[in-house]
Amino acid sequence: MFVSRILVILLGLCCQSTESSQPFLDFPLLSGPSQALLKKPVDFNCSAPRHPENIVIQLQLFKVGDRSKLLGEQTSLPGEVRVIPMVVTKNNEGYLECEASPQNKSRYNIASVVSSPHYLKVIEPVKDAEIIHSGSLEIFEGQTLKLDCKISAGNHVTYLWMHNGRPISQSPFSYVRDEHFWIFRTTSEHSGRYMCVATNAFNNKQVFTSNSSEVVITVKDLISDLEISFDVLKEDSQNYSALVTCHITRGSPPITFSLHNTKELVANVTTGNRSALFRVPVVLGQHTDWFQCQANNGDQTTYSEWMPIKVVPVAGPVMMHFDYDIGENYAIIGLRFYCKAAVGSHLQYRWFLNKTLLHQRGSFYYVEDQAPEQSILLLSVGVSSTGTYHCQVSDSFDNTTTIRSASRYLDKEVLNSLPVLVVAVVFGCFTTLISLVSICCCIGVVYSEFESCFFNLVMLLLPFFHKQCITFLGKRVYGERSPLGLKMERGKTAYEDDLDISDYGEDYLVLQAAKEVEFDQPSQASLDE
Ligand SMILES: *[C@@H]1O[C@H](CO)[C@@H](O)[C@H](O)[C@H]1NC(C)=O
Ligand SMILES: *[C@@H]1O[C@H](CO)[C@@H](O)[C@H](O)[C@H]1NC(C)=O
Ligand SMILES: *[C@@H]1O[C@H](CO)[C@@H](O)[C@H](O)[C@H]1NC(C)=O
Ligand SMILES: *[C@@H]1O[C@H](CO)[C@@H](O)[C@H](O)[C@H]1NC(C)=O
Ligand SMILES: *[C@@H]1O[C@H](CO)[C@@H](O)[C@H](O)[C@H]1NC(C)=O
Ligand SMILES: *[C@@H]1O[C@H](CO)[C@@H](O)[C@H](O)[C@H]1NC(C)=O
DSSP: OHHHHHHHHHHHHHHHHHHTTSOOOOOOEEEOOSEEETTOEEEEEEEOOOOOTTOOEEEEEEETTBOSSOOEEEEEOTTOEEEEEEEOOGGGOEEEEEEEEESOTTTOOOOOEEOOOEEEEEEOOOBOOEEEEOSOSEEETTSOEEEEEEOSBOSSOEEEEEETTEEOOOOTTEEEETTEEEESSOOGGGOEEEEEEEEEEETTTEEEEEEOOOEEEEEEOOOBOOEEEEEEEEOSSSOEEEEEEEEOSBOOSOEEEEEEESSSEEEEEEESSSEEEEEEEEOTTSEEEEEEEEEESSSOEEEOOOEEEEOOOOEEEEEEEEEEEEOGGGOEEEEEEEEEEEEOSSEEEEEEETTEEEOSBOSSEEEEEETTTEEEEEEEOSGGGOEEEEEEEEETTEEEEEEEOOOEEEOHHHHHHTTHHHHHHHHHHHHHHHHHHHHHHHHHHHHSOHHHHHHHHHHHHHHHIIIIIIHHHHHHHHOOOOHHHHHTHHHHHHHHHHOOGGGOOHHHHHHTHHHHHHHTOHHHHOTTO
16 A cells, blocks of 8 residues: 555656646636625636746636536636636535636646635525414413524524514523524513514625514413402392402403302303402301302413301300500500400491490591401590490391490599509518418417428419519519500500599509409499490
8 A cells, every 4th residue: 555655656756757847837816705695796806827828728616625516717818817707606605716727638738726715605685584483472471482583585694583672682581592582481571572683784785684574472471379258248138149259369361260169160250350259149147168269361270269158147245345554653554445246257346435436546546357256446545535335246248237245434533443453462462471471470489490481481372472473563663565555655645644643652542442343343334224
């Protein structure tokens, strides 16, 4: 192999030396445009700068590496620059070269030579851009949107994607590259008009643009948080209905709501709203059935929880009790009345002072409705809150049955006597202590064991001391500001103006202890009846 190669080289050298007397050609020079429009004629110049006299040279234009297809040719006499015209096709793009050789190859044994390559870019103007979407124009949030821009003709194209007339840029959830545009996790914000603009340019001067027609994409919100609730409606004197509301917080309309019971579909409706109302007949006091709402806007069905429908009418007795907050100096600063009916699923509470209806909020009170369980009347204590209180309960859907509580009278004196109980406890603590010391003194006199006796007794009674005395003494030192006291700051000011408890010494409070007990007697409470 090696030997044969050497032979070939030697032969070549030998031949060259034999033809060294023969004329030779210089490398031709190729020049021309670097860009050309498709199907338009262009001219390339090729010249053979120097070649032997009288030899006609053939200049041929080829694509580098492809001699099968002649792009153009000319013959030239020495020194001539020849123009080679050419009509550009798509395949012409790439490196071109010019080959020079003697026209009569059989006469002149001269090796052909080629120019250095010249790059030609072929521009085909863009035409007919069009958006191709795989899948539906209506999708649900979270799904992937895939759009492609298709052109019928054109190369070296840049693509611009527009959303509602504005250019789209790359984002973490989207992919914009060339003719592709993808959004991986769509939201309803991605709804709107999409257009692609395909552009290419010839020599940076002539710009070709093709706009696709707009495609309207709708990204629908999924339904979330379907809730079910019901109100009761009195149809006539005997018939009652449950008005069942199915409600969603999110979801694109139209939505088909349906109401199901444990056996079947009760009703369905398709609406543009976020809620639907269904009417179900009920019998008071009877458990009707369990109900569930379902909602669907095309993709998947969302279910509410199961809800029992049972309407229990109000029944007595209606109880009213109270508790209070003590401020500094053991004065009552606020009082809470609680009203509660024995049974009833849909209740309406009303409060009265001196038989006058109290509204939601007044200068010295505030009603906290926790229907159907209870209603709380918060009072700040003062002259304006003096009077007789009671509450009334009725069904929210029917006010023919009204049950009232017993009444309670409140005034300045009654209110001020309330903390006496607390004082009595302290007094009791003190008395107990004295008694203990006395007992142990006596034992000490008899058995001379005062110290251990007192210690044992104190240990025995420590829980009592702790609960009753220590906590109270703590209150006395730090004062007490209850949530009610804070809520009703305005009322408290009124109280401070009205009642100056610094006038009342401990003796006074102790003397009032009996009255306190009297106040809490239900029989004594209904003073206005
Ligand atoms: C080429 O050269 C040969 C002899 O050298 C001659 O016979 C022939 O006619 C020539 N052909 C042309 C086209 O000139
Ligand atoms: C193509 O879209 C571009 C960008 O929105 C706009 O400037 C241009 O006028 C449009 N051309 C046509 C023919 O609609
Ligand atoms: C109650 O409704 C039923 C039908 O739902 C009706 O037949 C009946 O007459 C109604 N009762 C009254 C008192 O209207
Ligand atoms: C609504 O109910 C009717 C029958 O009452 C049924 O034919 C229809 O398919 C239902 N529509 C939907 C969306 O469930
Ligand atoms: C309620 O009646 C009492 C007397 O019974 C009266 O002192 C008080 O001022 C009255 N309260 C209101 C707010 O009318
Ligand atoms: C019951 O309510 C109706 C309308 O809401 C009202 O006209 C009527 O006076 C009320 N009856 C009673 C006893 O409160």
